[in-house]
Amino acid sequence: MNLLKFSRGGVSPLHSEHEGKTLTEKKPVVELPAGKTVSIPMVQNLGAPCRPVVTVGQEVGVGEVIGEPLGFVAAPVHASVSGKVIAVRDLLHVNGKLLPHVIIENDGEYRVNSALKAHTWEEVAALSPEALGKIVLDAGIVGAGGATFPTHVKLSIPADKKVDMLVINGAECEPFLTADYRLMLEQSQDVIDGIRLLMQILSPDKALIGIEDNKPKAIEAMQQAGKGVPGVQVCVMRTKYPQGSEKQLIEACTGRQVPSGKLPADAGCVVVNVGTCAAVADAVLRGMPMVSRITTVTGAVREPKNVRVRIGTSFSEAIDFCGGYEGDVKKLISGGPMMGVTQFDDGVHIVKGTSGILVLNAGYANYPDESSCLHCGKCVYACPMGLMPLKIDLWSRKKNWEMAEDYLAMNCIECGSCSYVCPSKRHIVQGIRLAKAEIGRIRREKAAKQKEGGK
Ligand code: SF4
Ligand code: SF4
Incomplete structure (x- = not known):
């Protein structure tokens, strides 16, 4: 069969059991019962955040709007259980920031909002x-x-x-x-x-x-x-x-x-x-908004599973449901190992984009120290976007954001292929992510100044 593929770069990692999919690919999806409370973040999309529109003490049904978007590039947030809103406060988010969450005490009835x-x-x-x-x-x-x-x-x-x-x-x-x-x-x-x-x-x-x-x-x-x-x-x-x-x-x-x-x-x-x-x-x-999703909870947990989970369930509840941690845990990731985001705390909550919760123990995670760039060019061959990752990383380390931009840092899709193939185990993607954030900040500041100047 003539198989379709993209033409430039990429890697073929982990084809065999090392791909890790064998842990859960034969496991049918099971329902993860929601806990006594769910904490639903007001930031769950790329773009603008949501503004909480419920008050403490208010009763809500499943699918009721609890957060309204503050812009066109945003999506409303809904209650994933029925019950009483007991708090609206800042909690740690999977993106590493303290952000507003609506906390709902689950009444266990799963009453669906009648307006749906x-x-x-x-x-x-x-x-x-x-x-x-x-x-x-x-x-x-x-x-x-x-x-x-x-x-x-x-x-x-x-x-x-x-x-x-x-x-x-x-x-x-x-x-x-x-x-x-x-x-x-x-x-x-x-x-x-x-x-x-x-x-x-x-x-x-x-x-x-x-x-x-x-x-x-x-x-x-x-x-x-x-x-x-x-x-x-x-x-x-x-x-x-x-x-x-x-x-x-x-x-x-x-x-x-x-x-x-x-x-x-x-x-x-x-x-x-x-x-x-x-x-x-x-x-x-069925009239049901996005209040749950399927998430793979896998890696160093006792019983890796695919679970259907209500938005706002904590990572720790999902991990407990899968038998708890196994071994000496080194890393907790929201998403997969290539593009996922490392977490500091398992108290963070599942959002609409949580495709996986990956736990890595000493048996999975390897932390070799990075060494000097060998100029071997492997990262260049691996880059599906045709970039020169070593150069962008180099300019990022020098905090020269202009040069990083010239080397098209903003075209990076953060796939991690460059870091994966690097024999010197250099933290290339982290450097590029930092450069992208700084370039974005500089562009926003410039745009704001131009806007002010135009007044
Ligand atoms: S793969 Fe690593 S060592 Fe080789 S050129 Fe790229 S950054 Fe340097
Ligand atoms: S992370 Fe960025 S620079 Fe590295 S291979 Fe992927 S697209 Fe290229």
């Missing part, structure tokens, strides 16, 4: 793309793969652009994670329903579902579920990291390249994760 409305397919047929898009917005749907970009924004295509391809991300190329894999096996019809709804909004010529060839059962399940749906096609891709990254996925599935600094819509594409598709089906056909 499910639609039949007949009712859906009569809805305009705008009305369907509004349901997606109101349901607070964000990219479930981990990127957390608000889905309604992706679906709002500027008038000067034409989208003819909907690309569905079923790659799940991060080692250890199997949440999307189990979703495709167990809820393939929901994913297809979501794709049909998204097609009604975007009217693309085709919907291409990209799945790597290390997931033959998911490929079969999605082919079966998509049979007879006009325009829907499964694209089998070679297992190669970071195949699930937007630009790489578009290239593999359509052969198109997204130009530097541009968006998928500039290549006529919109990319949506399989989990997001299922969330769209939930919102439209």
Whole structure:
């Protein structure tokens, strides 16, 4: 079979059992019962935060809005259990900052907010793309793969652009994670329903579902579920990291390249994760906003599992549900080992983008000291964005943000391939992340000054 793939860089890490997926890939999704309280962060998407709109003492139902977005690039936040709001206060967030959370005492009844409305397919047929898009917005749907970009924004295509391809991300190329894999096996019809709804909004010529060839059962399940749906096609891709990254996925599935600094819509594409598709089906056909998700809890825990978990459940509750820590824990990661974010505390709470909770003990995590750059060029060959990671890292270490920008630091997708292949174990991605943050800060300051000057 001629397998699809992106053309530049990438790594093929962890094909075998070291990929870590064998820990959970055969484990059906189980429900993680919510605890006595859930603490729901008001920041759960890329873009603007939400403002809490509930007060202490207020009773809320499942799916009731508790946080309203403070901008267009944001999505509302909903109660994931029914009960009483007992506090609104700052807590540690998975992004490492202290941010507002709404804390709800769970009454255990899971009373659904009576204002929620499910639609039949007949009712859906009569809805305009705008009305369907509004349901997606109101349901607070964000990219479930981990990127957390608000889905309604992706679906709002500027008038000067034409989208003819909907690309569905079923790659799940991060080692250890199997949440999307189990979703495709167990809820393939929901994913297809979501794709049909998204097609009604975007009217693309085709919907291409990209799945790597290390997931033959998911490929079969999605082919079966998509049979007879006009325009829907499964694209089998070679297992190669970071195949699930937007630009790489578009290239593999359509052969198109997204130009530097541009968006998928500039290549006529919109990319949506399989989990997001299922969330769209939930919102439209069952009236349920994004109040839970599937998360893989894996690595050094006694019983690794795929769990359906309510947003606002703590990492420690999820880890306890999976038998607790095993061995001498060295690292706790939100997400996978390549792109995930290391956590300081397991008291943080699950958000809409928490695709995995990965615990690494001494048996998994290796902490060699970094040594000098050998100028071997391996990081350059591995970079799927065609960058020179060693140079960006070098200028970042020198705090020369201008030079880091000249070396296109902002094009870095933070996939970690460069760090993975580096024989000197240099902390390249950390250096690039820092440079990106500083360049972003400088750009914002410049824009603010220009705005002030224009007054
Ligand atoms: S892979 Fe590591 S040692 Fe080799 S050039 Fe890149 S930063 Fe230097
Ligand atoms: S420079 Fe960025 S995009 Fe390139 S390999 Fe490193 S992390 Fe990935």
